[in-house]
Amino acid sequence: MWFWFGVAALFLLLEMATGTFYLLLVALGLVASGTAAYADLSLVWQIISGLAVSLIGLVVLHRYRQSKGHVPTQSNPNVVQDIGQSVIVDAWDENGQGSVFYRGSNWSARIDVDQPVHPGRHYIQAVQGLTLILRPGQYSASDTQH
Structure with a gap:
């Protein structure tokens, strides 16, 4: 459990250094994996929960950027x-x-x-x-x- 939260904290630090939202999505996925570990779910469900949260966040971010008429930097x-x-x-x-x-x-x-x-x-x-x-x-x- 602490492994997931520790790696999530590392990704949050990397996010602050880069300024993209993608590492934030990975960090949120890692927090979901840590939460699944805290609930005593198996490693497979920990990984699945982390991937699901990260992918859902990616889809939401992509649709938000499209709705705002995102112009590449x-x-x-x-x-x-x-x-x-x-x-x-x-x-x-x-x-x-x-x-x-x-x-x-x-x-x-x-x-x-x-x-x-x-x-x-x-x-x-x-x-x-x-x-x-x-x-x-x-x-x-x-x-x-x-």
């Missing part, structure tokens, strides 16, 4: 200051990748899915790591809602 202009900024692409390679000069340095760039590949002015649609995801034309806030 990498393409959210309220989070990433680069969204909507324009850059000039001199050339693309055959894979739809290139290099652009932006904010004083060279960045890797990739054309967004289903967009035409041609040089010229593009705007930043998303930032994935150190790669700018670009679209041709002018920025429109509705473009981030996919």
Whole structure:
């Protein structure tokens, strides 16, 4: 029983360090497993109860995020200051990748899915790591809602 609660506390600490809700769901599942152990249920039921609580929490979180029109962080202009900024692409390679000069340095760039590949002015649609995801034309806030 104490094992489950101890591991749950560890996951709560990890949750506070990362800021995601997924580790919180795992911690809640571990608490459910500890509660099942406290009720003298077998190890199989302890594991099943922990998995059930974690999976139910995941489904609830997923549906909540969908109902709020969740925009991924990498393409959210309220989070990433680069969204909507324009850059000039001199050339693309055959894979739809290139290099652009932006904010004083060279960045890797990739054309967004289903967009035409041609040089010229593009705007930043998303930032994935150190790669700018670009679209041709002018920025429109509705473009981030996919």
